[in-house]
Amino acid sequence: MLHNEFDIAVKVSNLGKAYRIGVAEKKEKNLITILLNAIIAPIKNFRKIKSLNRLHTDTEGKDVFWANRNISFTVKQGEVLGIIGKNGAGKSTLLKMLSRITEPTEGEIELFGRVASLLEVGTGFNPELTGKENIFLNGTILGLTKKEIEERYNSIVEFSGIEKFIETPVKRYSSGMKVRLAFAVAAHLEPEILIIDEVLAVGDIEFQKKCLGKMQEVAGKEGRTVLFVSHDMAAVKKLCNRAILLQQGNIVYEGSATDTVDYYLQNAASIASQKTIDISNAKGNKKFVITNIEMLNEEGNKVQLAESGKDLHLKMYYEVKEKGPDPVVIVKIKNNLEQILFTCLSRNSYNGIMQLNDKGVITCVIPKLPLATGLYSVDITLKYWFDITFDVENIFSFEVERGDFFGTGKINSDVMNGMIIYHNWIIN
Amino acid sequence: MSENSRLHTVIQSKNKTALFNFKELIRYKDLLYYMVLRDVTVMYKQTVLGFLWAILNPFFQVVVFSVIFGTVAGISTGIHGLPYPVFSCLAIIPWNYFSTTFTASSNSLIITSGIFTKVYFPRVIIPLTPVFSKLVDFTISLIMLMAILWYYKYTPGSNVWLFFIPLSIIIITAAGLGMWLSSLVLQFRDFRFAITFLLPLLLYVAPVAYPAIKVQEQLGNTVYNIYALYPMVGGIEGFRSSFLQDVAFPWKLVGISGISSLIIFISGSIYFRKMEKHFADVA
Numbered sequence: 001m002l003h004n005e006f007d008i009a010v011k012v013s014n015l016g017k018a019y020r021i022g023v024a025e026k027k028e029k030n031l032i033t034i035l036l037n038a039i040i041a042p043i044k045n046f047r048k049i050k051s052l053n054r055l056h057t058d059t060e061g062k063d064v065f066w067a068n069r070n071i072s073f074t075v076k077q078g079e080v081l082g083i084i085g086k087n088g089a090g091k092s093t094l095l096k097m098l099s100r101i102t103e104p105t106e107g108e109i110e111l112f113g114r115v116a117s118l119l120e121v122g123t124g125f126n127p128e129l130t131g132k133e134n135i136f137l138n139g140t141i142l143g144l145t146k147k148e149i150e151e152r153y154n155s156i157v158e159f160s161g162i163e164k165f166i167e168t169p170v171k172r173y174s175s176g177m178k179v180r181l182a183f184a185v186a187a188h189l190e191p192e193i194l195i196i197d198e199v200l201a202v203g204d205i206e207f208q209k210k211c212l213g214k215m216q217e218v219a220g221k222e223g224r225t226v227l228f229v230s231h232d233m234a235a236v237k238k239l240c241n242r243a244i245l246l247q248q249g250n251i252v253y254e255g256s257a258t259d260t261v262d263y264y265l266q267n268a269a270s271i272a273s274q275k276t277i278d279i280s281n282a283k284g285n286k287k288f289v290i291t292n293i294e295m296l297n298e299e300g301n302k303v304q305l306a307e308s309g310k311d312l313h314l315k316m317y318y319e320v321k322e323k324g325p326d327p328v329v330i331v332k333i334k335n336n337l338e339q340i341l342f343t344c345l346s347r348n349s350y351n352g353i354m355q356l357n358d359k360g361v362i363t364c365v366i367p368k369l370p371l372a373t374g375l376y377s378v379d380i381t382l383k384y385w386f387d388i389t390f391d392v393e394n395i396f397s398f399e400v401e402r403g404d405f406f407g408t409g410k411i412n413s414d415v416m417n418g419m420i421i422y423h424n425w426i427i428n
Numbered sequence: 429m430s431e432n433s434r435l436h437t438v439i440q441s442k443n444k445t446a447l448f449n450f451k452e453l454i455r456y457k458d459l460l461y462y463m464v465l466r467d468v469t470v471m472y473k474q475t476v477l478g479f480l481w482a483i484l485n486p487f488f489q490v491v492v493f494s495v496i497f498g499t500v501a502g503i504s505t506g507i508h509g510l511p512y513p514v515f516s517c518l519a520i521i522p523w524n525y526f527s528t529t530f531t532a533s534s535n536s537l538i539i540t541s542g543i544f545t546k547v548y549f550p551r552v553i554i555p556l557t558p559v560f561s562k563l564v565d566f567t568i569s570l571i572m573l574m575a576i577l578w579y580y581k582y583t584p585g586s587n588v589w590l591f592f593i594p595l596s597i598i599i600i601t602a603a604g605l606g607m608w609l610s611s612l613v614l615q616f617r618d619f620r621f622a623i624t625f626l627l628p629l630l631l632y633v634a635p636v637a638y639p640a641i642k643v644q645e646q647l648g649n650t651v652y653n654i655y656a657l658y659p660m661v662g663g664i665e666g667f668r669s670s671f672l673q674d675v676a677f678p679w680k681l682v683g684i685s686g687i688s689s690l691i692i693f694i695s696g697s698i699y700f701r702k703m704e705k706h707f708a709d710v711a
Contacts, residue, residue, distance in 0.1 A: 019709070049616055052710045096708070100439060100548035103705035109439040115548075123546045128470045137466055140459035141547055192435075 008112060009193055009225035010075040010098070015107035017068045017093050020052055067093040068249045071107070075242075077192075078223040082236035082243035082257050084264055086399075087375070090249040091229045095197055098227065113192025113225070116142060127171035131162065131181055134170050138185050152188045160184035197229045231375060233261045233401055283391040287324055288356070288382050292317035293396045306369055306398055308420065309405030314364040314396075316380070320356050324384030327354045331364050332379040333371070334394075340379075341371070341419050370420045371400045441705075448697060452550050460553050460560070467561035482568040486524055490517045490576070497637040506639030507675055517576050518668040519636040525566040526598050526660060527627055532558035533606025534623050537614040541711040551704045552697070555606040559599060577671065585673035594666030594682060597689045601659040604693035607700040615703070615710045634660040640681065656684035659692065 068090045075081045083091050096102045098109060099117045124141040125134050135156055139149040149156075157163055160181045162173075170178060230236050236243055236257055243260035245253035253263045279289050296313040297303045306312050314331065331344040344364050346354065354362075377397040382390040404410065405420050453460075472478045490513055497503045498512030505515040533555045537544070540554050577584065613619045635643070640661055644652040656662055662678070662685025669675040 046616075049710075052615070052706070097439065100437075101545060102708040104439065104441045106441055108441075109437075111437040111439070112435070114435050115437075124540075124543045126466055126470060128473045129466060133466070133469065137462045140456070140462045141543065141549060143456075143549065144458075145455075146458040146461070 007076055008074055008110075009077040009079070010073075010112070010227070011110040012074070012098075013072045013108050015068060015071040015094075015097065015109060016066060016105050017097060017102065018105045019065050019067055021063050021065045066249050068097070068104075068246075071249075071251055073244055073251065073254065075225055075227065077112075077225055079242060080226040080228060080240045082240035082260070083227060083229045083246065084231075084233070084236055084243055084260065085246035089246040091246055092197065093249075094246070095195055095227070095229060099195055111193060114143060114189075115193045115195065116186070116189040116191035117195035117197065125170055125178065125182065128169055130169055131160075131166040131173070134181065135185055138182065139188075142185065142189055144189065156184045156188050159187060191224070193225045193227070195227045195229075231373075231399065233264070233373070237261050277392065277395060279390075281392065284382070284388040286389060287322040288318065288320050288327055288384060288389040290316045290380060290382065290390060290392075290395070291319050293378075293380075295396070295398055304398060306371070306400045307403040308371055308373065308400050309368055309403040309407070312366045312369045314366070314378070316362045316364070317359075318356065318362055318382075319359050323356075324387065324389070326385045327356055328383040328385070329354075329362055329364070330379075330381040330383070332381075334377050334379065335374060335418075341376075368405070369400065370405070370422075372418045372420055373400055373402045375399050448552065448701075449550065453552070456550050456553060459549055460557065463553060463557040464560045467557055468564050471561075471565075479568055482565040483572045486517070486520050486569050487572055489520045489524070490572075493520065493637060503638050506641045507672065510672070511580050514576055514580050514582060514672075515639075515668070516637065517573055518671055519634075519664045521566065521569050521573055522595065522598055522664055522667045523631065523634060523636050523660070524569065525562055526602050526663070527631070528565065529558045529562040529602040530605055530609075531623065531627065532562065533602065534609035534613050535620065536606070537610040537707065537711070538617075538620075541614070541707075545708045545711055551707060552607065552700055555610040555700070556603060559603045559606060563599075573671075582671075583673065584671045587677060588670055590677050591667055591670040593686070594663045594670065597659050597666070597682065597686050598663040600693045601663065601689040604689065604696035607696035608692070611700050611703040611707070614707060630660070633658060635664050640665045640678075653684065656681045657688045659685040659689040661685055663689075 071094065073081075083094065085091050093102075095117065097104050098111075099115055124138055126137065129137065135153065136146065136149055140146065144152075157166055160177075160183075162177050162181060165173065165177065170181070173181070226239075228236065228240055240257040242255065243257040244251050245260050245264050253260050255263070276292050277290055279286060279291065282289065294302055294315040294317075295304065295306065296315055297307070298311045300313075316329070327346075329344075329346040329350075332340050333342055333344075334340050344366070375397060376399075377394045379393045380390070380395050381388060406422075472481060475481065477484065493516040494513045498516070503512075505512055507515070536554045536558060537551075544551055544554065609619055609623065613623075640652075640655070643655050647655075662682040665678050666682040666685075669677050
């Protein structure tokens, strides 16, 4: 019994978190009801704001959304647990509860040891204070005591590599220096339980790598417990002992990291390989529109995960409401920083002028998909000559899993959110 | 990492009514220290006069109060021979501490929502920070008080140490109201507007420009006792009399105000504890 207790680092039982989401209100059209509504608005507003935290008593309303429900798992000391799932599956909410930022609506979490998470890097930095003052402020916010920071101070400064500017106000720092200092503090927390959310750490590839490196170090050498949330399936397979798969707020699979990732890749493929488009939200005159999109792999099967280095087919179901001259299709592929990586412009790449029927399919084929692991989104614009008929940003998003792009038999390594360009080596 | 020292935390959704989690607060005492230090360091950064503002601000208030209320309106200090500047300075200094703390504390959660939605620490530290950091300004402004007392040849008597009692009442009230309002403001932003118009009203009601004894004279004993429920009444009257040798310390006023300040503080901390679990969701 005693042995068992010391063995467990995290114990989660029947955890659930409900949020209240807005429900569309009736819109009144006549003046009297509008005036009447303005008078009773304070009462309505009060009820609405008040209800934001009335979830203990009333959890079954139609505006209640369960971000997590019935989550139970245990993590042993020294274990590295991967948490995977699509965006919106409830990973971040789970982490927020584990790091005590928000309280669960039901259930219980038991933590044995100090928790720190790398998603909090740089929290509470004050631009007016010097680097040194911020180390102490940030360190205490993250749960260290003054004595503990003093012991680690030299090491933190050394790690950050900005000794020269340590007495300078942080507002004079470059953003890179800020991140380095913030990370130096986070890296010296030495918690018993470390939470890493790759999803929230977007923005700085350098920094993400540092997180990953630090994580390997922490998990490997020091025998700490790590909870790792990632979209990078290869990293999960490589770093984690075990993994759980979240889907719509529930755990749908739990097992070894390899099994869970494989299950995810196989099953995620059937979830949302196609999407029906709500045309009413599109910009443009809507004479020529897309109603449905499907993503297909080389073999012609619908997929939600594209594989790097394999052909990708984007099948767009179109409708022509009114004929026009010279139809043009523009497909933009963006990374998760909303940067456009490349554009498929039919005006240049389609030989001739598109002949369209009333309804039909346009397929954009991208041979040997040159994208690294990550989440990508698609913008589609349709035109008649230069007249925009249909324009939707982020119409579709898809994940890319790593593959053997170069045909060398090696799976490409962890370049994140980038493009893979063909190149050769000449050795003399 | 010894096994025995491992921290055991249980996170539940249960509604528990409690004052403070003292064990946790002690663990985070250094955070409070650095938050206060940050407030104090940042306050007068990039100003020319720096901490002189802590003296100039009440000085001009004393001048205006003395001219308007003392000379123009001719309000009596209620104590024979007491010059109006001494009388008003002894009230303005504690009042300034109260009003700046009250404002800063009430808005503290909104301002720091970027921190507490990312990291866990005892949230009560946030509204309590101004309670301590504003004491620095208060202490500096005591220099001006000493100067005015010296100028009018007033020497505090042997019971000057009693000023700690009304000062504690003011601190406890500011902390209690800070806990109440910071959590209310976070959820109902209406209170932000309410505070800006309430503060001047609270100033008029407090015995800053006039002595509390006037209330007794004009409105009777019952009203006077109810009046003392407003903690700033006992706080300011007590503070004022402790610096004046020939004025008796108003034990009754201070006692009533002290009790009501404790009620505000305890209810504030209970309300704060009850609401803090939702802060990240409503922020």
